[in-house]
Amino acid sequence: MADRRARVSDVHQLAAGMPHVTVYPGTEDRPVYQVGGKSFVFFRTPRPDARDPDTGEKYDDVIVFWVDGEQDKQALLQSGPPYFTTAHFNGHPSVLIRQSELGRLSLTELTELVQDAWLSRASKTRARAWLAEHPT
Numbered sequence: 606m607a608d609r610r611a612r613v614s615d616v617h618q619l620a621a622g623m624p625h626v627t628v629y630p631g632t633e634d635r636p637v638y639q640v641g642g643k644s645f646v647f648f649r650t651p652r653p654d655a656r657d658p659d660t661g662e663k664y665d666d667v668i669v670f671w672v673d674g675e676q677d678k679q680a681l682l683q684s685g686p687p688y689f690t691t692a693h694f695n696g697h698p699s700v701l702i703r704q705s706e707l708g709r710l711s712l713t714e715l716t717e718l719v720q721d722a723w724l725s726r727a728s729k730t731r732a733r734a735w736l737a738e739h740p741t
Contacts, residue, residue, distance in 0.1 A: 610708040611715035616668060619719040620646045625731055626723075645671045645726040646719060648704075654691040655701070666704035670718055673725040674698055698725065 620638035621628065623645075629637040635648035649655075651663035672678045678700055681688045687706035694701065707715070720739075724732050 608711040608713045611710040611712050613704050613707060615712060615715055616646065616707070616719065619716055620723075623720070623723040624735060625727070640723055640727045640731070643726040644669075645722040649701075652691075652693065654693040664703055668702050668704060668707070669694075669699050670702065671699050671722045671725045673721060677721070677725075 617636070620626065623638075623640065625640050627639050627642075629639055629644075635650060637644050637647040639645065647669050649667040649669050651665045651667075653663060655664040655667055656662060657664065672681065675696075675698065678690070678698060681700045682690060687702045687709040688700045689703075690699075690701055702710075710718070724735070727735070
């Protein structure tokens with residue numbers, strides 16, 4: 606069976622399915638997924654730094670995924686859409702994806718992105734335990 610395109614519901618399912626995850630309600634329907642009190646995936650509220658270049662409208666569908674540092678961030682950004690960032694996130698170990706662009710990723714790619722986000726924020730003990738159970 607071919608790998609299908611990623612969906613927003615997959616983000617919720619994958620993030621909530623990682624161990625030791627708590628869901629902070631956030632605002633509106635924008636949950637924040639945390640491990641050990643540290644966010645690793647969240648649905649961002651519209652902000653002035655993320656706008657449609659044609660209409661100027663604030664993006665209202667941005668998801669933030671933590672990464673394991675600047676090198677990983679740059680590698681994802683250089684791979685092109687759907688990954689992007691804004692000046693607000695300069696120096697921040699994360700990449701952004703619009704929900705409307707999520708289908709550019711396969712479910713496998715999204716799974717890896719969510720798992721890597723979790724690993725970047727989990728304690729070393731939790732990360733080691735998870736990696737031992739999920740060898741690559």
